[in-house]
Amino acid sequence: MPPEVGLTVVGSINLDLVTKVERLPRPGETLSGATLERFPGGKGANQAVAAARLDARVRMVGCVGTDSHADEALAGLQAAGLQLDVREVDAPTGVAIILVADDGENVIVVVPGANAHVGGFTVDGNVLCQLEIPDEAVKEARAQAHWLCVNAAPARPLVVQADLVVANRYEAEVVGEQPLLALTMGDEGAVLLEHGKEIARARPPRVVAIDGTAAGDAFTACLVVALLEGRAPEEGLRRACAAGALAASSFGAQPSLPTADEVDAILRA
Numbered sequence: 557m558p559p560e561v562g563l564t565v566v567g568s569i570n571l572d573l574v575t576k577v578e579r580l581p582r583p584g585e586t587l588s589g590a591t592l593e594r595f596p597g598g599k600g601a602n603q604a605v606a607a608a609r610l611d612a613r614v615r616m617v618g619c620v621g622t623d624s625h626a627d628e629a630l631a632g633l634q635a636a637g638l639q640l641d642v643r644e645v646d647a648p649t650g651v652a653i654i655l656v657a658d659d660g661e662n663v664i665v666v667v668p669g670a671n672a673h674v675g676g677f678t679v680d681g682n683v684l685c686q687l688e689i690p691d692e693a694v695k696e697a698r699a700q701a702h703w704l705c706v707n708a709a710p711a712r713p714l715v716v717q718a719d720l721v722v723a724n725r726y727e728a729e730v731v732g733e734q735p736l737l738a739l740t741m742g743d744e745g746a747v748l749l750e751h752g753k754e755i756a757r758a759r760p761p762r763v764v765a766i767d768g769t770a771a772g773d774a775f776t777a778c779l780v781v782a783l784l785e786g787r788a789p790e791e792g793l794r795r796a797c798a799a800g801a802l803a804a805s806s807f808g809a810q811p812s813l814p815t816a817d818e819v820d821a822i823l824r825a
Contacts (some may be wrong), residue, residue, distance in 0.1 A: 559610040559787035564679045566697045568632015568671040568688035569618040569642065570628040570650040574769070576807075580657045594630035596810050597652055599686040602605060602770045605636045606777035606799070606813040607684070612784075614638040617677045618689075619670040622653050625649035632810035645673040650688075655743070660765030660804060666710070684780055691715045703784075707776045718784070722776045738779055738793070740772060745797050758793035760801035761822050767812065768804045774813050775800035798822050 572595040581587045581754035604616040616633055620626040620642055626649045633640060648669040656662045666688060674689040677694060685694050698704050698716035706718040711727040714734075721734040728739055737749045745759035778799035782792035798819050803811055806812035 557710070559691075561607075561682070561784040563598050563607050563612045563629075563682050563684060563780065563784065564615045564617060564701075565604040565607065565684045566617040566673075566674065566677065566679065566689065567603065567684070567686045568598035568650055568666075568668070569596075569601045569616075569620055569629050569633070570598035570652045570666065570671070570688075571595075571625045572597030572652045572654055572769070574654045574656060574807075576656050576658075580661060580663055581657055593807075594628060596629050597770075598629065598650055599688050599707065599773055600671075601629070601633055602773035602810055602813065603684060603707070603777045603780075604638055604685065605632050605810050606636045606770075606774050606803075607781050608636040609813055609814050609815045610778055610781045610799075610819070612777075612781045615641060617641045617674070619643050619645045619647075619673045621645060621649040621670045623648050625651065627768050628784070630809065641677065643673075645670045647673055654697060654769055656767045656769065656807070658803045660768050662767065662769055664769070675805050677764055682780075682784055684776070686776075689711055694726050705776070705780050707772070709772065720780070722779065724772065738776075740775055746775070746793050749755075756789035756793050758790060758797045760797035761825070763805040765804045767807045770810065770812055771800040771804040774803035777813075778819065794823065795819055 576591045608614045650669040650671040651667045653665045674693045682703045686707040704718045705720040708723040708727045711730040722738045740746045748756040775796045779796035802814040803812045
């Protein structure tokens with residue numbers, strides 16, 4: 557068994573409103589016949605739950621409102637049994653509006669709400685952030701963390717130097733070269749770049765894509781946990797690609813996040 561990893565996630569907590577459609581609408585087009593479901597979400601909460609399912613010891617730092625959405629948004633975190641350090645603030649709980657097509661493609665619009673108030677926390681050790689929280693919160697995390705990973709999504713220039721940055725192609729164009737960058741490329745897998753030089757590469761196992769909403773969150777959490785467990789970069793990338801593929805093969809964000817045993821099983825298949 558790999559050693560237990562301690563990880564603090566500083567990030568967003570949302571309620572996801574997920575609409576399933578046959579295909580994504582074109583600009584100006586109205587589609588009917590959709591279905592609507594509600595799931596706990598937010599990139600921060602998704603990655604915290606993902607890391608907990610991968611056997612890490614996780615603390616979640618974030619904010620929710622005092623509205624009725626807060627309980628739904630926190631449900632997945634509570635079910636995962638991780639430590640919650642969540643403040644209630646005078647703002648609505650964050651909401652993400654997600655359209656998912658039959659082929660697994662999606663579009664997402666986030667209303668940050670309470671996530672814009674994340675700050676004033678204390679952290680140490682290993683920390684994971686995303687960019688659905690203010691830059692000042694990311695700076696706070698950097699100032700206190702021993703080791704910091706930033707998932708550069710949604711894309712904007714980084715205000716700190718992280719020990720690891722995770723980004724897709726579009727996000728990487730915004731953040732530029734990093735000391736250590738995990739570049740995700742969808743079906744093509746991922747590469748790990750050290751000062752722009754490739755040091756590892758992996759491809760995901762083949763799955764039937766159902767909903768790609770949390771695939772990037774599963775990838776990020778799994779790569780962070782694997783590297784902190786002391787696994788080699790190539791093994792860490794391979795596990796992260798497998799976690800992302802498993803997440804994309806199920807509907808909903810947090811319900812789709814795999815366990816360590818599920819990652820092991822698909823890699824053995």
